[in-house]
Amino acid sequence: MDMEAPVLALVGFAREHFPADAQDRANMALKLDHCLRVFQEAETITTREGLSPNATRRSLWAALFHDVGRFPQYVAYKTFDDRKSTDHGRLGVRTLKRRSLLESLDEQDRKAVLTAVILHNKRFLPPDLPDQAAVPARVVRDADKLDIFQVMLEHLRPGAWNNPVVTLGLRDEPGVCTDALVDQILARKLGDYARMRTLNDFRLLLCSWAFDLNFPASRQAVQERGYLNELLDELPDLPKIRRVRETVLFALERK
Numbered sequence: 001m002d003m004e005a006p007v008l009a010l011v012g013f014a015r016e017h018f019p020a021d022a023q024d025r026a027n028m029a030l031k032l033d034h035c036l037r038v039f040q041e042a043e044t045i046t047t048r049e050g051l052s053p054n055a056t057r058r059s060l061w062a063a064l065f066h067d068v069g070r071f072p073q074y075v076a077y078k079t080f081d082d083r084k085s086t087d088h089g090r091l092g093v094r095t096l097k098r099r100s101l102l103e104s105l106d107e108q109d110r111k112a113v114l115t116a117v118i119l120h121n122k123r124f125l126p127p128d129l130p131d132q133a134a135v136p137a138r139v140v141r142d143a144d145k146l147d148i149f150q151v152m153l154e155h156l157r158p159g160a161w162n163n164p165v166v167t168l169g170l171r172d173e174p175g176v177c178t179d180a181l182v183d184q185i186l187a188r189k190l191g192d193y194a195r196m197r198t199l200n201d202f203r204l205l206l207c208s209w210a211f212d213l214n215f216p217a218s219r220q221a222v223q224e225r226g227y228l229n230e231l232l233d234e235l236p237d238l239p240k241i242r243r244v245r246e247t248v249l250f251a252l253e254r255k
């Protein structure tokens, strides 16, 4: 599938928003790289899952543009924290429309892409979503998670610089996990961003994504790359954390 034109459009749009300050520019470059890698992850998922050409085209466009709202968000608010600024999924949809970035797609494709973008950062997908929009939305959510695992692991490794823009200002308290998050995982539920207080809570939240991967290809990728084990190894050695480990590793292995 020829995706050169939309890739160049995204890169051009992002670069328009690059700020003068070096640290701000680095934060924004990180997001542009993320968009391009999520696009690649989506390519792998659609190929491995053998999705139809329609589903593949919609998924790839949605993956490429899923975080387009991040660029105007950072310019306006100097943060990627939606809680302190605005819903970047919604802002992404407004941006795509305002800038006519999906102009070359037909009406059905455009609708599916906009739906996937607005839903990519919601806690759950609505259960009644038609397949046309649901499949790209599921691909984007999985592809996004695959890349965030990688990015967060780089920032959560022992000795890594705790960049508050990436780790949302959470405190580094090695022995501390918030019980509410542990309980959510033990109940096989997705962790809640709003309950995070420490970096360990962020690790727990990432582990809970094992319950929310839509495609076998995505679970396989997490397993091959050892993301969960690496996160779990940084958590304190407590009985309840051992149960967390069993619960999430079991979820990942389910076919």
Ligand SMILES: [Fe+2]
Pocket: 066, 067, 088, 120, 121
């Ligand atoms: Fe996002």
